[in-house]
Amino acid sequence: MDVNNRELALQSGLLMLLVTTTVIGAGGFLLGFRDSLHQPKSLSLLPDSALVIMLCGLGLSAVMANLTGCRRATSLALAAVATYTLLHNSVGSEPHGLSLMTGHPRLPTQTAPILIMAAFCLWAGPSGRWSRYFWRSGGLFLWVIGCITLMGHYGWSLPSWLPRASALIPGLLCFLFGAAMIMVSRHIPHLKTSLSSPAVFACILGVSLSISSWFLVSWNQHQETRHSAQQSLEGVAASIEQALASRAVVLERLSGRWSQVFNDAQSRSREVEQYWTDYPSILAIAYFNPLADDIWRRARHGSALRWLDEQLLTPATLMWLNQQRTSTQWSIPDHEHPSRALLSLQQPNQPYQLVVAIDIGLLIEQETSIINETYTLHVTHFNGYLVNNGDGLLPAHSPTPPTDSLAKYTTVLPSGTVLNFHFTERPNSPARLADFIAAGVGLSGLLLTYQLVFSLALISARARRSQELAQAKETLQNSEQRFRSLFTQNPDAVFSLDLQGYHLSVNQSVLSLLEINESQIIGSHWHDIVASENHPVVAAAFQQALKGLAQRFDLEVFSQQGQARQLDVSFLPTIVMEQVVGVYGIAKDMTTLRQRESQLRLYQRSIEASSNGILICEALPPDYPVLYVNPAFVAITGYELNEVKGFSCRFLQGQDTDPQQVTDIQRALEQQRDITLTIRNYRKNGQPFWNNLFLSPVRAPNGVVTHFVGSINDISERRDHENALARISHRV
Numbered sequence: 001m002d003v004n005n006r007e008l009a010l011q012s013g014l015l016m017l018l019v020t021t022t023v024i025g026a027g028g029f030l031l032g033f034r035d036s037l038h039q040p041k042s043l044s045l046l047p048d049s050a051l052v053i054m055l056c057g058l059g060l061s062a063v064m065a066n067l068t069g070c071r072r073a074t075s076l077a078l079a080a081v082a083t084y085t086l087l088h089n090s091v092g093s094e095p096h097g098l099s100l101m102t103g104h105p106r107l108p109t110q111t112a113p114i115l116i117m118a119a120f121c122l123w124a125g126p127s128g129r130w131s132r133y134f135w136r137s138g139g140l141f142l143w144v145i146g147c148i149t150l151m152g153h154y155g156w157s158l159p160s161w162l163p164r165a166s167a168l169i170p171g172l173l174c175f176l177f178g179a180a181m182i183m184v185s186r187h188i189p190h191l192k193t194s195l196s197s198p199a200v201f202a203c204i205l206g207v208s209l210s211i212s213s214w215f216l217v218s219w220n221q222h223q224e225t226r227h228s229a230q231q232s233l234e235g236v237a238a239s240i241e242q243a244l245a246s247r248a249v250v251l252e253r254l255s256g257r258w259s260q261v262f263n264d265a266q267s268r269s270r271e272v273e274q275y276w277t278d279y280p281s282i283l284a285i286a287y288f289n290p291l292a293d294d295i296w297r298r299a300r301h302g303s304a305l306r307w308l309d310e311q312l313l314t315p316a317t318l319m320w321l322n323q324q325r326t327s328t329q330w331s332i333p334d335h336e337h338p339s340r341a342l343l344s345l346q347q348p349n350q351p352y353q354l355v356v357a358i359d360i361g362l363l364i365e366q367e368t369s370i371i372n373e374t375y376t377l378h379v380t381h382f383n384g385y386l387v388n389n390g391d392g393l394l395p396a397h398s399p400t401p402p403t404d405s406l407a408k409y410t411t412v413l414p415s416g417t418v419l420n421f422h423f424t425e426r427p428n429s430p431a432r433l434a435d436f437i438a439a440g441v442g443l444s445g446l447l448l449t450y451q452l453v454f455s456l457a458l459i460s461a462r463a464r465r466s467q468e469l470a471q472a473k474e475t476l477q478n479s480e481q482r483f484r485s486l487f488t489q490n491p492d493a494v495f496s497l498d499l500q501g502y503h504l505s506v507n508q509s510v511l512s513l514l515e516i517n518e519s520q521i522i523g524s525h526w527h528d529i530v531a532s533e534n535h536p537v538v539a540a541a542f543q544q545a546l547k548g549l550a551q552r553f554d555l556e557v558f559s560q561q562g563q564a565r566q567l568d569v570s571f572l573p574t575i576v577m578e579q580v581v582g583v584y585g586i587a588k589d590m591t592t593l594r595q596r597e598s599q600l601r602l603y604q605r606s607i608e609a610s611s612n613g614i615l616i617c618e619a620l621p622p623d624y625p626v627l628y629v630n631p632a633f634v635a636i637t638g639y640e641l642n643e644v645k646g647f648s649c650r651f652l653q654g655q656d657t658d659p660q661q662v663t664d665i666q667r668a669l670e671q672q673r674d675i676t677l678t679i680r681n682y683r684k685n686g687q688p689f690w691n692n693l694f695l696s697p698v699r700a701p702n703g704v705v706t707h708f709v710g711s712i713n714d715i716s717e718r719r720d721h722e723n724a725l726a727r728i729s730h731r732v
Contacts (some may be wrong), residue, residue: 218438
């Protein structure tokens with residue numbers, strides 16, 4: 001390319017940048033005040049950002065038109081915007097408050113260095129030796145800022161203090177402005193003497209149509225996305241409403257059965273146990289008569305029961321229950337647990353009420369599992385805000401829902417409880433083919449425009465292609481290094497086998513486990529490592545892995561020194577181009593864990609074989625529910641484990657039980673200390689016996705008492721003998 005062609009290419013490219021900046025800045029500034037026009041997030045501009053883009057375009061125009069006054073005026077305007085941004089953000093009470101200039105969100109503080117650099121370069125101008133250095137440095141700075149913004153937009157993890165543009169479009173313009181400033185620092189073009197009027201007109205018309213088409217296609221895609229999201233949200237909300245209604249119907253039938261058939265607590269308990277299995281969202285159930293002080297409660301776990309008891313004692317819940325006018329009503333009473341709801345059911349002309357604690361977060365999560373990979377679900381109500389970012393429906397860190405919702409829906413539950421559902425785009429969601437259609441339309445138009453005016457777009461496209469290839473190569477190298485680190489630095493034994501079962505590579509953990517060196521195992525068959533009696537198990541797993549099925553099994557091997565190792569082995573197929581080319585193995589040393597498990601089984605058998613009755617209670621006052629009893633306890637008292645589990649030991653007390661001794665036991669439990677005494681207890685059949693009781697706390701490694709263990713011994717025969725001797729001695 002000769003000098004004239006290079007000059008023409010530079011002129012055309014800078015003109016396209018100027019027109020693009022003007023169109024984007026003016027359009028973004030005007031559209032920024034149209035709140036009802038939902039713009040694509042990737043193309044939306046803050047009005048302050050659009051104003052800055054317009055000023056940069058005017059400044060570059062003044063440089064190429066050699067208008068010193070206009071160039072310095074735009075420099076002062078940019079410096080004023082930068083100063084305003086710094087002062088406004090430093091004294092503002094909110095990090096993302098509204099701009100006093102436009103009434104819309106203001107620029108972030110990170111944009112201030114960009115504006116200061118651009119203002120300084122425009123003030124100095126590109127003429128002169130030092131000015132060229134400033135422009136070259138400033139252009140490189142803006143080019144780097146553009147790169148940072150683009151990388152941050154496409155999911156790169158970057159420090160928050162790095163300066164960047166406020167959105168994707170300003171970042172792209174920073175990139176182009178940086179390149180333009182570097183070119184201008186080498187040679188200042190003059191549009192009036194180089195480009196003809198038809199070329200300028202074609203550039204203005206082509207760029208305007210290309211940018212407008214880009215925005216219109218993007219906006220149309222965004223509207224389709226919003227429409228699809230709204231339909232999905234309405235379907236999800238309908239499923240949630242149906243699930244809530246279905247759960248209410250099931251529990252309403254349960255309440256009806258209890259009022260007509262099951263009047264005893266034992267029958268209710270049996271039926272509730274089935275409900276824990278069938279309906280995971282049900283946390284606790286209370287069935288009570290407010291007028292007769294008659295209440296029956298069960299829960300999936302202790303925390304749910306405590307939460308239900310706390311809610312039933314609050315004035316707001318009591319008023320809500322007393323004011324029930326329909327057979328079914330919902331409430332979400334606790335802002336600390338925004339996912340837990342209360343469902344109250346009362347049959348007509350029946351004194352009993354059924355109150356159920358339900359995890360609506362789990363219920364909603366089950367109904368929305370299909371769309372969790374597409375959208376982020378936000379659920380708000382009077383007492384909280386829940387969000388699902390891929391790790392379940394959890395309380396949100398932000399006190400308010402997002403403003404950039406793709407779809408909204410509101411449902412009202414019986415008794416007036418309102419649930420608001422929002423869909424937003426998932427953060428760092430993978431790019432879709434549809435996302436590049438609008439950009440393709442705009443870039444195609446720019447390329448055609450560049451052909452008409454000998455544009456710089458082809459050169460920029462080649463430079464971007466080279467950069468993409470370099471980044472892809474770097475990414476490939478980084479991936480290979482990360483994989484190698486994962487292989488070599490893994491604390492578990494990792495090895496690879498070929499299709500015949502020969503070792504291709506091993507990490508250091510394999511060598512340490514088998515106490516051999518690398519030359520002894522590389523190239524050897526797994527038959528040489530595994531004992532012959534275990535060959536069938538390993539061979540079957542290896543064949544399944546060659547079929548593409550991951551396998552896991554237990555295996556015992558012996559090191560070179562003869563030490564037995566208990567391993568948990570996984571065989572993973574190595575798939576390349578949809579073909580299995582080998583097997584990766586991971587072996588975790590489970591020897592210590594297996595020894596501990598053996599010790600635990602020995603301790604358990606010892607307790608079960610003891611002639612003394614043993615019971616273990618949880619350290620949960622005031623009832624200290626029973627967790628385990630051994631066979632000797634069953635033989636002494638007549639109570640089976642399923643009859644006493646979860647209940648207090650008070651069932652052993654009777655009419656002749658000494659109240660003072662009961663108080664001593666309760667005090668020892670509260671003080672978490674040992675106690676030994678002989679107390680009068682009663683068996684299941686009502687027969688009294690003398691119980692030599694010993695209670696002792698069980699402490700965790702941190703010293704916290706988690707359980708109490710008790711030993712009971714029937715000494716009735718000895719006690720009766722002592723009493724008989726005492727009576728004979730008294731007669732003598």
